[in-house]
Amino acid sequence: MKKPGKRLISLQINGMEYEVAVRSDRTLLELLREDLMLTGTKEGCDDGSCGSCTVLLDGSPVRSCLLLAVEAENREVTTIEGLAENEKLHPIQQAFVDHGAIQCGYCSPGMILTAKALLDENPAPSEQDILHAISGNFCRCTGYNKIVTAIRAASRNGKGGD
Amino acid sequence: MDELLHVGRSIPRKDGPIKATGRAKYTVDVALPGMLAGKVLRSPHPHARIVSIDTGKAARLPGVRAVVTAEDSLKIKHGFVETPRYPADQYPIAVDRVRHVGEDIAGVAAIDEETAEEALSLIEVEYELLPAVFDPEEAMRPDAPEIHPNNPKVDEPYRNIGGKTATSWGDTERAFAESYLVREDKFYCQMRAHGYMEPQATVAHFDYSGKLNVWTSSMGVFLKRAKLAKTLGIPHSSVRVLKTYVGGAFGGKIDLFHHEYIASLLSMKCHLPVKIVYSREEVFKAARPAQPLIVRIKTGVAKDGEILGQEIEAINDSGAYHGSGVVVIFLAWGFAMAPYRAPNLKYEGYSVYTNNLVRAPQRGHGAPKMRFAVESQFDMIAEELGMDPVEFRLRNVRKPGDILPNGDSVKKFGLSECIERVAERTDFRNRHEAGKRERETGATVKRGIGIGTTAYFGGSLIYPNSSSAIVKLNDDGSVSLLTGALDIGQGCETILCQIAAEELRMPVEEVQIYAADTETTPVDIGSWISGLTYVTGNAVKKAAGQAMEKLLAAAARELDADVEDLVARDKQIFVGHSPERKISYARAVAASIARDRGDSIIGEGHFRTMKDVPTHPSLASTKGRWTENYSSYAQVAEVEVDTETGAVKIVKVTTAHDCGFPVNPALVEGQIDGQVSMGQGHILSEELRVENGCVINPSFLEYKIPCSLEMVETDYIDVITEEYKRGHHYNTKEVGEGYVSGTVASVANAVFNATGVRMKKTPINPYDMLAELKRIRKEVS
Ligand code: FES
Numbered sequence: 001m002k003k004p005g006k007r008l009i010s011l012q013i014n015g016m017e018y019e020v021a022v023r024s025d026r027t028l029l030e031l032l033r034e035d036l037m038l039t040g041t042k043e044g045c046d047d048g049s050c051g052s053c054t055v056l057l058d059g060s061p062v063r064s065c066l067l068l069a070v071e072a073e074n075r076e077v078t079t080i081e082g083l084a085e086n087e088k089l090h091p092i093q094q095a096f097v098d099h100g101a102i103q104c105g106y107c108s109p110g111m112i113l114t115a116k117a118l119l120d121e122n123p124a125p126s127e128q129d130i131l132h133a134i135s136g137n138f139c140r141c142t143g144y145n146k147i148v149t150a151i152r153a154a155s156r157n158g159k160g161g162d
Numbered sequence: 163m164d165e166l167l168h169v170g171r172s173i174p175r176k177d178g179p180i181k182a183t184g185r186a187k188y189t190v191d192v193a194l195p196g197m198l199a200g201k202v203l204r205s206p207h208p209h210a211r212i213v214s215i216d217t218g219k220a221a222r223l224p225g226v227r228a229v230v231t232a233e234d235s236l237k238i239k240h241g242f243v244e245t246p247r248y249p250a251d252q253y254p255i256a257v258d259r260v261r262h263v264g265e266d267i268a269g270v271a272a273i274d275e276e277t278a279e280e281a282l283s284l285i286e287v288e289y290e291l292l293p294a295v296f297d298p299e300e301a302m303r304p305d306a307p308e309i310h311p312n313n314p315k316v317d318e319p320y321r322n323i324g325g326k327t328a329t330s331w332g333d334t335e336r337a338f339a340e341s342y343l344v345r346e347d348k349f350y351c352q353m354r355a356h357g358y359m360e361p362q363a364t365v366a367h368f369d370y371s372g373k374l375n376v377w378t379s380s381m382g383v384f385l386k387r388a389k390l391a392k393t394l395g396i397p398h399s400s401v402r403v404l405k406t407y408v409g410g411a412f413g414g415k416i417d418l419f420h421h422e423y424i425a426s427l428l429s430m431k432c433h434l435p436v437k438i439v440y441s442r443e444e445v446f447k448a449a450r451p452a453q454p455l456i457v458r459i460k461t462g463v464a465k466d467g468e469i470l471g472q473e474i475e476a477i478n479d480s481g482a483y484h485g486s487g488v489v490v491i492f493l494a495w496g497f498a499m500a501p502y503r504a505p506n507l508k509y510e511g512y513s514v515y516t517n518n519l520v521r522a523p524q525r526g527h528g529a530p531k532m533r534f535a536v537e538s539q540f541d542m543i544a545e546e547l548g549m550d551p552v553e554f555r556l557r558n559v560r561k562p563g564d565i566l567p568n569g570d571s572v573k574k575f576g577l578s579e580c581i582e583r584v585a586e587r588t589d590f591r592n593r594h595e596a597g598k599r600e601r602e603t604g605a606t607v608k609r610g611i612g613i614g615t616t617a618y619f620g621g622s623l624i625y626p627n628s629s630s631a632i633v634k635l636n637d638d639g640s641v642s643l644l645t646g647a648l649d650i651g652q653g654c655e656t657i658l659c660q661i662a663a664e665e666l667r668m669p670v671e672e673v674q675i676y677a678a679d680t681e682t683t684p685v686d687i688g689s690w691i692s693g694l695t696y697v698t699g700n701a702v703k704k705a706a707g708q709a710m711e712k713l714l715a716a717a718a719r720e721l722d723a724d725v726e727d728l729v730a731r732d733k734q735i736f737v738g739h740s741p742e743r744k745i746s747y748a749r750a751v752a753a754s755i756a757r758d759r760g761d762s763i764i765g766e767g768h769f770r771t772m773k774d775v776p777t778h779p780s781l782a783s784t785k786g787r788w789t790e791n792y793s794s795y796a797q798v799a800e801v802e803v804d805t806e807t808g809a810v811k812i813v814k815v816t817t818a819h820d821c822g823f824p825v826n827p828a829l830v831e832g833q834i835d836g837q838v839s840m841g842q843g844h845i846l847s848e849e850l851r852v853e854n855g856c857v858i859n860p861s862f863l864e865y866k867i868p869c870s871l872e873m874v875e876t877d878y879i880d881v882i883t884e885e886y887k888r889g890h891h892y893n894t895k896e897v898g899e900g901y902v903s904g905t906v907a908s909v910a911n912a913v914f915n916a917t918g919v920r921m922k923k924t925p926i927n928p929y930d931m932l933a934e935l936k937r938i939r940k941e942v943s
Pocket residue numbers: 042043044045046047048049050051052053054063064065066
């Protein structure tokens with residue numbers, strides 16, 4: 001079986017410049033998890049249905065299992081590893097911890113990044129806005145209730161946000 | 163008594179930050195130098211004899227490092243249950259027959275996944291197809307194809323009855339003869355997937371010291387070690403199972419899974435680490451799904467609603483091997499009899515071999531199915547008697563102190579209080595009457611309300627039966643807690659730290675926990691059978707209590723005071739009546755080491771439930787003690803049924819629960835929310851569809867678990883029946899499994915309340931709902 005050749009691409013991940021040689025059939029998820037060992041991004045299905053692999057591409061949530069790594073060329077990727085500043089959790093991360101929005105935690109990276117994209121765009125979302133924003137991210141543990149509470153707490157409505 | 167500092171409080175979970183930042187290592191994240199990708203070759207046939215396997219071409223493919231088949235194995239069988247009646251019935255790698263689609267036949271380890279995949283395609287297997295059977299009731303016929311010709315027969319002449327539980331008391335015939343009303347109904351529950359977000363995953367590394375190191379997404383490390391050691395034929399001391407974070411399990415990751423065995427065997431062959439991760443499709447098609455159940459119930463009641471007698475038959479399709487089938491038919495009996503009195507009862511449960519996938523327990527393990535059946539029938543009877551469903555339940559509910567037929571006491575059982583309080587909070591009686599009127603109106607969307615209840619056991623005697631814990635005081639007075647418990651998301655690490663901190667009167671943040679490593683942490687019962695907070699929690703309580711005693715003894719000597727006069731707080735020990743006389747924990751530790759010939763301060767604790775009972779109850783006869791603590795809960799669901807589309811929406815579920823004493827109320831709420839959501843999936847949307855033994859909807863696109871847009875509002879009422887006291891063990895009850903049942907049952911009852919449609923099969927899909935609505939309309943007109 002002939003494997004496709006590699007391409008050299010540049011991209012920014014969590015504010016750092018990367019130049020990587022990547023096979024053109026590799027997904028962004030594989031690049032992050034396997035080549036760069038950024039394993040915070042999770043794989044739950046590999047067919048775009050679960051949302052665990054969500055990262056931000058130029059600030060918008062994308063499913064990294066559905067995106068080829070080469071499509072991220074010259075773009076800016078944010079993964080869960082890029083959110084906390086030094087040891088200080090991002091306010092959304094802190095809200096997830098404080099409000100019991102994390103159980104097994106497998107969905108949390110994707111969920112938190114989806115929430116970040118929502119709040120960056122709409123700092124004071126309604127409950128419906130929140131439910132819609134995370135509707136492509138499955139969580140099997142929490143029933144979503146405490147996730148919604150956490151996102152609201154991190155929003156301007158909950159006096160989080162700035 | 164000192165006020166409680168930490169237990170009973172909603173502190174955020176200790177592993178929150180590491181999970182929120184993506185630094186928590188799950189099994190799928192484990193990467194070791196030289197690690198190979200492993201893949202499993204699975205049977206495409208539901209039943210076949212393996213005539214030959216040729217792995218030659220696969221082994222010669224460049225990049226392949228090892229190939230294994232049954233010939234590389236010791237051919238030692240294992241089983242979820244291994245008793246004289248139910249001996250182990252499953253090889254970890256198929257020997258000469260496959261009995262279900264997806265059964266593991268061979269394993270390959272290669273330098274990457276693609277090479278491993280290609281190698282699989284080069285393995286040549288010749289099969290001789292055998293007749294297969296998929297329906298449990300068909301498989302029960304004497305002439306059905308025989309799936310295990312050489313297994314001992316449990317119920318001659320039925321060849322495929324793999325397990326039977328039978329018990330009775332009183333005289334049901336007479337009870338029915340004396341009854342004012344007798345009903346007989348049959349209910350069906352579907353086959354579901356667990357839907358854990360982290361797929362099955364294992365890394366095995368047999369190193370050059372001869373040790374097999376295993377990281378695996380599981381529910382407890384000690385059971386995995388025991389089963390791997392047994393099937394691989396190596397000592398327990400040669401297997402080390404290490405902690406990883408677990409991305410959900412819900413019952414689906416107990417027992418030995420064959421990829422764990424195959425990864426180990428591959429690594430033992432090539433001495434390199436081997437990682438096997440299932441694709442999601444593989445999870446749906448080859449991992450163990452949950453137990454389906456068919457329940458037939460006949461109930462006789464007096465005119466005032468008193469239950470006089472019940473006959474129950476449960477049929478479980480166990481799939482190709484026992485799996486947990488022989489257990490679920492025992493548990494289903496327990497969930498039938500525990501919450502309500504039935505003075506005369508006859509129960510028969512059958513676990514039947516078919517050529518379907520083997521099953522695992524799933525959250526509730528039989529309770530959602532049994533309670534769905536019983537509680538649906540309760541409402542049908544109440545309706546016929548013209549009684550309110552709440553009154554009917556209160557009439558029959560078990561009271562505190564009741565002794566069950568197996569000798570267990572329900573002790574401070576809170577179910578009647580749960581029922582009363584949930585009914586009051588939801589204005590149930592009025593709204594139930596209003597719901598009945600909805601049936602008559604022409605409204606397109608009808609609103610209804612329903613109730614469902616359950617009792618659940620809290621730990622039982624299954625390997626390894628007990629938990630131990632070690633608490634070490636460090637030089638600076640901080641604490642290290644060693645426990646074999648594995649946190650699967652429920653938050654056990656957090657509550658164990660709360661308990662240690664409570665006993666040691668110190669900040670929770672200063673308790674460091676080291677968990678779930680078979681080599682360095684003590685034995686633990688595991689995160690199943692709903693006994694961890696009770697069993698491991700009490701072991702930690704004893705260990706921390708013992709460490710505290712030693713610390714106080716050292717402090718008393720240093721302060722020249724009596725131990726009884728000492729007060730501890732914030733890592734300082736004071737003399738109560740003269741608080742200026744004090745010593746820090748750090749100095750007390752140092753003093754102990756200096757004065758007591760080097761004794762540092764370490765506490766150990768051990769706990770076993772039902773300590774005077776030798777073993778678990780009989781799965782065949784139900785005789786013997788089952789558990790020490792029965793939780794209970796009553797749930798009310800409010801639903802909307804769209805009579806044009808057949809869609810059911812669950813608006814709100816209110817739960818009144820008696821979990822004894824909530825060590826961390828926020829974590830309890832998390833468990834309730836999660837279970838309401840799982841119950842929602844069970845009753846409305848989730849079903850594995852199977853054709854000729856093969857799952858035909860193997861993705862989240864076709865197997866629908868609840869998403870945020872269907873989020874159900876939840877409300878909770880705590881019914882607290884136990885206390886946490888110093889110097890005693892405490893009684894917590896189950897909290898993580900049984901709520902599923904109340905949700906399933908209450909929604910079914912609410913749907914009936916709103917529409918008059920009684921669904922006896924789950925899930926209630928819009929298609930069936932519309933058909934039933936139409937049928938009713940025809941009957942009326
Ligand atoms: S892994 Fe990408 S959506 Fe599930």
